[in-house]
Amino acid sequence: MTASSPEENLLNRPLYLPNGSAIRNRLAKAAMSETLGTYDNHPTLKLVELYRRWSASGIGLLITGNVMIDRRALGEPGNVVIEDETDLPLLHKWARAATGHGAAIWVQLNHPGKQSTKGLNHSNLAPSAVPFRKDMASLFETPREATTAEIEEIIQRFGRSAAICKKAGFSGVQIHGAHGYLINQFLSPHHNRRTDEWGGSPEKRRRFVLAVYREIRRQVGTDFPVGIKLNSADFQHGGFTEQESMATIQALAEAGIDLIEISGGTYEAPAMSGSLKETQKASTVAREAYFLEFAEKVRASINVPLMVTGGFRSAAAMNAALRSGALDVIGLARLLAIDPDAPAALLQGKDSAQRVRPITTGIKQIDQMGVMEILWYALQLKRIASGGDPKPNESGLWAFAKSVLKSGWGTFRTRRARA
Known part of the structure; x- marks a missing residue:
């Protein structure tokens, strides 16, 4: 980075990725699960409307939420699945909704592994047959161990899904390697207890993510951006550690990854929502970003573009983080669900009028699970996608009740659509 005056708004600077492509500024919309697909997993015009609204705000990069690569392996009802070219015309409209306003749009590709609620899929696979913790076992079944053929x-x-995204006109793809989904499960010694070539040591546990990256790169070429979302740590006993994350980032950087987004946590330990004590140190509160300290450690030894998501609220803190050189892109998620026009203000050096707040139901067991950080915000996205505005003060309990009913109906419809 070149030197800058304290008055300069660094959010407006373009970013040039290792493969030569550019992002028009340093603001990115991080992935949120929209669940705006049909119950048989096709994209809809609501996604077109949602991303058109965000792109018009002036944001540099939009990363879609939770697009699955296999219709047999869904994370939740309403996931879009890209496994063939059936939806190419609508995928093209979705891509153009963003690129037509000058933003880049990357599709986040994912496989849930074990992290899918009971009844949604016929069965769930994972690196090893490790159950969820006891208080979540009623929601998530114990997966079966994936075979070598299934892994391959x-x-x-x-790779195939990424190639279709490129053909549809998307600007890039992001591999979801965080938050407890399948790639994160392979990286974690808690979830991955294999003793074959896919587990047993940190090197073997990261073989899967490197194989995924190389296959995507083989199918899309060097001119198409490929990024990854990766945990700094799982914040779970026996899980993926900072040391292992650092080694994985080094391996991905050497392999040619274009951008690494740093996050953390899983459904069982949701650090990505800021709900864990580890993310609430005084230094974290002062600097706003949850994972900035880890980004500084990465930047000290690894030269790869970094994006940090989680906790940022003010233009001043975003500029301070960029000025430090610890990161290259500011990731925003929940703020854009309650203020889809926030980037327009931030790019002028102004703060959004809205503030992200903890979403609770008042029911301790539910609130400890962190699910409201997904369910409540998904309802706001649906309002924007329908041409309306979000309701920042909506009741958490009401949103939970509405989401539970919708999820149950959605699971039934999804299973029926695949019957």
């Missing part, structure tokens, strides 16, 4: 098929599917 999943790798091929990631």
Whole structure:
């Protein structure tokens, strides 16, 4: 980075990625699960409307939420699945909704592994047959261990989905390697207890993510941006550690990854929502970003573009983080669900009038699970996608009740659509 005056708004600077492509500024919309697909997993015009609204705000990069690579492996009802070219015309409209306003749009590709609620899929696979913690076992079934053939098929599917995204006109793809989904499960010694070539040591546990990246790169070429979302740590006993994350980032940087987004946590330990004590140190509160300290450690030894998501609220803190050189892109998620026009203000050095707040139901068991950080915000996205405005003060309990009913109906419809 070149030197800058304290008055300069660094959010307006373009970013040039290792493969030569550019992002028009340093603001990115991080992935949020929209669940705006049909119950048989096709994209809809609501996604077109949602991303058109965000792109018009002036934001540099839009990353879609939770697009699955296999219709047999869904994370939730309403996921979009890209496994063939059936939806190419609508995918093209979705891409153009963003690029037509000058933003880049990357599709986040994912496989849930074990992290899918009971009844949604016929069965769930994972690196090893490790159950969820006791208080979540009623919601998530114990997965079966994936076979070598299944692992190899999943790798091929990631590549195929990425190639279709490129053909549809999207600007890039992001591999979801965080938050407890399948790639994160392979990286974690808690979830991955294999003793074959896919587990047993940190090197073997990261073989899967490297294979996914290389297959995607093989199918899309060097001119198409490929990024990854990766945990700094799982914040879970026996899980993926900072040391292992650092080694994984080094391996991905050497392999040629274009952008690494740093996050953390899983459904069982949701650090990405800021709900864990580890993310609430005084230094974190002062600097706003949850994972900035880890980004500084990465930047000290690894030269790869970094994006940090989680906790940022003010233009001043975003500029301070960029000025420090610890990161290259500011990731925003929940703020854009309650203020889809926030980037327009931030790019002028002004703060959004809205503030992200903890979403609770008042029911301790539910609030400890962190699910409201997904369910409540998903309802706001649906309002924007329908041409309306979000309701920042909506009741958490009401949103939970509405979401539970919708999820149950959605699971039934999804299973029926695949019958």
